[in-house]
Amino acid sequence: MDYPGNLFVVAAPSGAGKSSLVKALMELDSRIQPAVSHTTRPPRGQEKHGREYFFLSPEEFDGMVLRDSFLEWAHVHGHRYGTSRHAIEERVAHGADVILEIDFQGAINVKRIFTNAVLIFILPPSWEELRSRLQRRGEDSAEVIELRLKNAASEMAQAREFDFVIINELFERAVFDLKTIVHAQRLKFAAQRRARADTFDALHIP
Numbered sequence: 001m002d003y004p005g006n007l008f009v010v011a012a013p014s015g016a017g018k019s020s021l022v023k024a025l026m027e028l029d030s031r032i033q034p035a036v037s038h039t040t041r042p043p044r045g046q047e048k049h050g051r052e053y054f055f056l057s058p059e060e061f062d063g064m065v066l067r068d069s070f071l072e073w074a075h076v077h078g079h080r081y082g083t084s085r086h087a088i089e090e091r092v093a094h095g096a097d098v099i100l101e102i103d104f105q106g107a108i109n110v111k112r113i114f115t116n117a118v119l120i121f122i123l124p125p126s127w128e129e130l131r132s133r134l135q136r137r138g139e140d141s142a143e144v145i146e147l148r149l150k151n152a153a154s155e156m157a158q159a160r161e162f163d164f165v166i167i168n169e170l171f172e173r174a175v176f177d178l179k180t181i182v183h184a185q186r187l188k189f190a191a192q193r194r195a196r197a198d199t200f201d202a203l204h205i206p
């Protein structure tokens, strides 16, 4: 699918810093809109229904799957997470730039549908730092942290499927990299759309 707005998809192993980076990007760039996912995971810390996620029961999630309401959904760290079609298709069709924070399975599925989507993978500088960020965040039990670190190895192996990889060592540097990727892609897509429109005009194709 090709739409007037741009779709950016950010994935990372848990604790690499993608939510922090996306939040910082949105503070610098008012054109970027977040998409709130649905999940069966219980809220953690100060999370609020409708802000970080729509928190659903397994039955409610099943209902959305049966109604084909998800653009993509996946099992991640023992819970289900999904991106609603409604949240994306309508907004991108109307020219909005939307950013998704989802896992690598979701990112690859989104790219199959939105072939112009830009996939960005965030890596931590080291295993030690990844562990220490999860511990410092202080929102997950030791058991959950171990599960997320165990899953991180296979997630990181997917980085090569992505269009861009950012190493989030120095936070400000990583925000700059993310901002630069978004800006460069907007320019590229705008130029492609102009070139296509010019070709259609030249060929008198309505």
Ligand SMILES: Nc1ncnc2c1ncn2[C@@H]1O[C@H](COP(=O)(O)OP(=O)(O)OP(=O)(O)O)[C@@H](O)[C@H]1O
Pocket: 012, 013, 014, 015, 016, 017, 018, 019, 020, 021, 133, 134, 136, 137, 168, 169, 170, 171, 172, 174
């Ligand atoms: N460059 C950085 N240097 C040091 N700490 C960082 C950096 N980036 C993020 N952090 C911290 O690491 C922790 C994890 O970051 P964050 O919650 O953004 O990760 P995440 O990838 O979104 O994780 P999850 O997928 O579990 O939600 C947070 O406490 C955050 O403040």
Ligand SMILES: Nc1nc2c(ncn2[C@@H]2O[C@H](COP(=O)(O)O)[C@@H](O)[C@H]2O)c(=O)[nH]1
Pocket: 011, 012, 013, 014, 037, 038, 041, 072, 073, 074, 076, 077, 081, 082, 083, 101, 102, 103, 104, 105, 106, 107
């Ligand atoms: N495939 C999808 N993955 C998603 C979605 N929303 C979030 N996620 C990913 O799940 C893990 C865990 O998130 P957490 O908030 O429990 O730490 C993380 O990788 C998210 O990016 C989604 O809609 N689809």
